[in-house]
Amino acid sequence: xxxxxxxxxxxxxxxxxxxxxxxxxxxxxxxxxxxxxxxxxxxxxxxxxxxxxxxxxxxxxxxxxxxxxxxxxxxxxxxxxxxxxxxxxxxxxxxxxxxxxxxxxxxxxxxxxxxxxx
Amino acid sequence: xxxxxxxxxxxxxxxxxxxxxxxxxxxxxxxxxxxxxxxxxxxxxxxxxxxxxxxxxxxxxxxxxxxxxxxxxxxxxxxxxxxxxxxxxxxxxxxxxxxxxxxxxxxxx
Numbered sequence: 001x002x003x004x005x006x007x008x009x010x011x012x013x014x015x016x017x018x019x020x021x022x023x024x025x026x027x028x029x030x031x032x033x034x035x036x037x038x039x040x041x042x043x044x045x046x047x048x049x050x051x052x053x054x055x056x057x058x059x060x061x062x063x064x065x066x067x068x069x070x071x072x073x074x075x076x077x078x079x080x081x082x083x084x085x086x087x088x089x090x091x092x093x094x095x096x097x098x099x100x101x102x103x104x105x106x107x108x109x110x111x112x113x114x115x116x117x118x
Numbered sequence: 119x120x121x122x123x124x125x126x127x128x129x130x131x132x133x134x135x136x137x138x139x140x141x142x143x144x145x146x147x148x149x150x151x152x153x154x155x156x157x158x159x160x161x162x163x164x165x166x167x168x169x170x171x172x173x174x175x176x177x178x179x180x181x182x183x184x185x186x187x188x189x190x191x192x193x194x195x196x197x198x199x200x201x202x203x204x205x206x207x208x209x210x211x212x213x214x215x216x217x218x219x220x221x222x223x224x225x226x227x
Binding site for chain 2: 002034044093108109
């Protein structure tokens, strides 16, 4: 149980284009999902918290107009990197929280999406 | 001072060894404590979670929490080459996960 998927796993795009990444909880409902960014050999950096049916909460320093988050259902959140530039190249990972579990605070992570902007 | 301190390693051990991974933290408000394993270019995988001080065992893994010392540990018994990965400790504060930097572990045959 507690499986989270991400799509795509790999994306290469040209500078200036927008890229959408999907995060799905496959066997549970996730009222809250999180988006992280990870640079090589570094830990995960929280970008934003996504709550189903409401606006995302962004961490300090993260541009909300740059990284659009939509959490339209209890099993799907999307992150759109708008007008991507080479500095946006990174490993993006989502996580989901199953609030029905006893360990409701535990987050389950997706496999990540590697974005390369040329 | 970081909220969560973790030795980045790398830690290199022979197959079959007992591995001890540790984290210290500064904020006594931290509640849930977790250990994640992350293979290269993959998302973190939850190994253990615990709420209270004491030990929790799951197969070859034992998680230990000492709230009075603000210290958590993960022990891996009979380590295998497949355990080679980065191990991240994490703690919950205000529903957010606060990660350690991760310890890179290599188990050689």
